Amino acid sequence: MLNAARSLIKTKKVQAILGAHSWEESSLVADVCTQAHIPILSLATDSTPEWATLRWPFLIRASSSPNQRSQMKAVAAIVQSWEWHRVTLIYEDTTNSASNGVISHLSTALREVGAEIDQLIALPPFPFSSFSEELQRLKGEQCRVFMVHVSLPLAIHFFAKAKKMGMMTKDYVWITTDTITSLIYSLDASAISSMQGVIGIKAYFPETGPPFQEFSKKFKKKFSINHPEEKNHEPGIFAVQAYDAMWAVALALGDAGKSEGQEIIQKISSTDFNGLTGKIQFNGRKLAPSQTFQIVNVIGKSYRELGFWTEGRGFSEAIDQTVFYNSSMQVLGQVFWPGGPWYTPKGWTVSTEIERLRIGVPTGSTFKQFVNVEYDDRTKQFSFTGFSIEVFKATIELLPYAFPYEFVPFDGPYDDLVKQVHLKQFVKNGNGGVALCGTSHHPKLHCQPHQHAHRAAASARDKKH
Template identity: 40%
Template sequence: MSSHFYVNKPKKLCLRFPLNIIYLFIILSINGVAAQNGSTKVGAIIDVNSRIGKELKAAMEIAAEDFNNHSDSGKLILHFRDSGRNPLVAASAAEELIKEQKVQVIIGMETWQEAVLVADHVGNHSQVIPVISFAAPPITPPLIQRRWPFLIRMASSGSAQMKCIADMVTAYNWKRVVVIYEDDGYGGDVGLLALLSEALQDGGAKIEHHLVLPRVLSSMSNPNWTELEELLKLPTFQSRVFIVLQSSLPTVTNLFRVAKKMGLVGRESAWIITESISSLLDPQDNYDMEGTLGIKTYYANKSSAYDNFQKEFQAKYSEEKNSKPGIYALRAYDTITIISQAIERMPSNTTSTGLQGLLNTLLSNYKGLSGNMRLKEGEALVDSPRFRIVNVVDGKMDEELNYWTPEVGFSESLIGANRNDGDGKQVIWPGNLKRAPKGWAMPTTEKPMIIGVPGKTSFSKFVSVEYKDKPYENTYDGFCIQIFYKVLRRLNYSLPYEFHADNATYPQLVEKVHNKTYDALVGDITVLAERMDLVDFTQPYMGSGLTMIVPQVSDEQATWMFMKPFTWQMWVVTSTILVYTMLIIWFLERPTNPDFGGPLKDQIFTAIWFTFSSLFFAHREKVYSNLTRVVFIVWLFVVLILTSSYTASLSSMLTVQRLQPNVTDIEMLRRTNAPVGLDGDSFVYKYMEEVLQFKLKNLVKVASEYNYTGEFKNKRILAAFLELPYAEVFMNKYCEGYTATTPIYRFGGLSFVFQKGSPLAKDFSKAILELLENGEIKKLQKEWLTPEEECSKNSTSNQSLSLNSFAGLYVISGATSTFCFLLSLAIWLRRFQLQETNGGNASPSNENIWNKTVRIVKFFKLRDLEIPSRAPTFASYVGDWTTPRWGKYSPTSNNPEQPPVFRPLEIECIPVEQTETRV
């Protein structure tokens, strides 16, 4: 039997050999046809049940069909695998596509976690194939190209999108936001959260709360989502601006359903969703998301290529006939198109490495339906990211409002939409609100605003509380309360509130607003830098600064009070002008005026007496020279101005400022360890110790405004330091006997306090500015704080008159005197020359300067005495300006043509002693 077996075995082999030859020929023929046709297998890993996955599948099939229908070089075969957005399932699918289907390219992966695991699996194979992902990391790792050189990302990082969201928050002046995201289990939310936080800080906003939704919620079937409702109830945040970063479709759908049930999707709230969520949503029937703003990538849709693609897409994606292809569909179409072009250029023996190079080359500068792309470090970047801002209106997601780019921000159409002025589409906010929401939990009648009021104040003019048996029956009044009432009347919305009197100190009250015990503070709260880190302040309704109040002592015996009207510079210049004018008058009058004759000593005394007596208009000497009259008229005008000003200033000092403080210098108080009083509950106590360096033992706390006078009388304090508004109240009652300095150190002013990020602070600030501009606060200040008329002048200070006030007057006087002096000197020198010429005493040319100077001086001493023709009268003074009525008598003249002339009447006008002297 065995031998039969061996005998028959060669026969069987002979029979099988022709069959094997035929089979081998068939296989080689098939392979040859396949090689000739160039079929390329592409693996696609997507979430086939999501809207994005359906768009990706339809777009890929359209691109593959277009290529297969028009290409003769080969065919493109797509192999789809469903990952359900599970990274492990995606990695397993990639393994199967490589080993079983022998794919040459893998595309898809809607999340970055899927792309990472797929790239790791592909990199572990001996033959690495290109991987094209439709997702990118929020923050690109620095060594991503070295780790996955074969990975191409057909998406942009999240930085531009987070900047767009931050610009939206800044545009609407929201200061606090709540960020919501679903935990994906891989930490993919961390990068987006960091980018958003940084972008918000650049715009002056911050994240108030993170709401992390567990991924397990997406699989729950409870329609009420009680667990999600508890999560939304847990935090006590005030912000009503919600930003949903990432989430699965079931989670985000039920999130809005529960939030709307809880009243979080209503008036004064705002919801913003990212592109990854807006792309998941159905374009229709999003009624729970009414008023939500979404972000979508912009793409050009006016080309014929796009129109053809849209028709094919709607035909392929028939379940959404009215829908437009999204950015994911366009990127998928461009990806398959790029692969098709690479196949056409690829030689038959090209390896996967060669295909990778062709893809990189094509993407280095590619224009597709999704935009102009260029490959940089494995990321297909669009020239300039551009986003569309869409609004959910009537359940539809595709209501476009405006556009945003990193270079210019929002377009003009967005500004029009914000203003609602007709230039752009109007934004519909949650609750059908037509204006921008406050983004804050606004008070209601059921939950009014809790406002803290200082129950214990040193000055009741600002805030006073009249306590009743029941706290809600307390009555509140004062300067600050009245301002609050006027602000409320200017708001364009109602603001339910409750006052709560609190006896805590001012720093403690500010801390209670910070920890959200109170929603706001109304009172005389000073704006300080350290407080601004905790709360928000409104526009100050009143200025503030540190003022010193001291008792006054009588100054009736001030010895040198008469010197105070002028400064010392003024006294020096006035004396100089007086002496200068005296010398000029003496020089001009000496040749003609007999009152200025005699010895030099008598002449000087006469000139001094004449000039000083003119200060009181009591001069008796007559003036004979016309030039002297010009100088004298200007000098009398100067004297008139000076005496009038001096009298007025001295009168003011003697009547208004009869009291002066006995302490005028803070340095003296500190140096002498003088006790000073202040309000112990205010920040001034700390300021005096830390800034002004006063010792604690010298700081006396004064509980009430009524205790300051007693402290002064008992000498327990020598000075009191109060903020400017309090000093005004004190001086209103005690202006007699006390004086207040101007504010020495300035502070931020008095203001109302709100929680950090509250939009009410801005509304209150605007209303306060309006009250300041129309004078309403000034009226309240006059009613409650401003000193009475008899006290208002006490705070003024009299200053000495300075040289600047009379500089012009002195210049005119000095210039006039100098001009007249020079003119007289020129006339005198001319006479000297004439006398020398007529007398034949011309100076020889070789005469030295000293001899000539001596002769001139001698001539000056022997100048002619011009004697008036008759006794001067007022008429003669007037005539002297035009007609010369002077005779000359010169005992030294030798000119026979000019004999001495004597008239009887004129000689009678000359005193006998003078005539005898001159003869």
């Protein structure tokens, strides 16, 4: 990349350079172009740092691809639509992934909809890594909603491995970001077969209208001649973005003539026209990112276009002035989930590796209406009943994930049970008025007897009314 840039500047005497699809490539070429006072129009699809244009005065961000903050809000909207509460983020372990805020943006967006990141899984940036260890660990966890934010070559290998390990079956949920979804159209049948049921988010650009149709016709004709071995000749997001960027340069050079780099930069920055991707207008040497995403669902030999999500508006089946927007993705219709079930995955499963929580229950409780432990000589089993037990069970049922537990009878004074819980010598939690809700060194400060519960409830009602 660097040698090619130097050759274009020194040998071809170019007045501007167009290209670089990643932030790493753009930063390297930007150094060379800044030294030569040659504008570089970056088409990096990932989020470029805000300080980049300050460090490299000849760098222009010519990609209208969505920024990561907006994209993570779209992911959160999908999560909220299906009432999932935990998401595992799988990302590529490069400097770019960490520095550009994927984690922080996703965390913030999920928190706003009452969800959270369950785990962070960093994949090595090598397409031929096995991924067996990472996937096996995820397979044993509760969370079944995964967001994948990696490069396309890595994604192809990753999903093939996930399918082989039985993780593209029912009850799993996979969401891919623009870096993968915008290039799904170019995948072969083998790669597509490994991604069945995936929900993808990609940058939207209008594929209707005479300008795009004319461009598409010429593009497919020339692409098929230059690359006869390729089966898919459709123009993707990179092609239309490059076309718009090239028009911006052409218009600037037409006005600037033989001007120097700084004047060309100013001419490009002041261009204003309707391109294939939408309005082409620069602000601070960067195009405004797209606010609309297309939601697709991988099925069969390709994918199905479900609809759209627009920031500040929500989901819709189309893009026009009269369309109805909704906060829930469910308005887009039936989704084909991994494994083909028609029901919506609940987003979690009972983990095979989570230790069962043991709940200590005093057998000699004074208030039987709260806690009552009885032993059945016929079944050789203990039964646990009472108000406290029922409240605990009802609370567990409302949790949006599995919470395995067992009641364990404790034959001894109430204070001894509290002490055992505090010392972690007998159980890991306690019921019948015991709750590990503090860090006090005094064991009795961890409990609130139920006989006082009615006072708190009455107080709360009084304040409410």
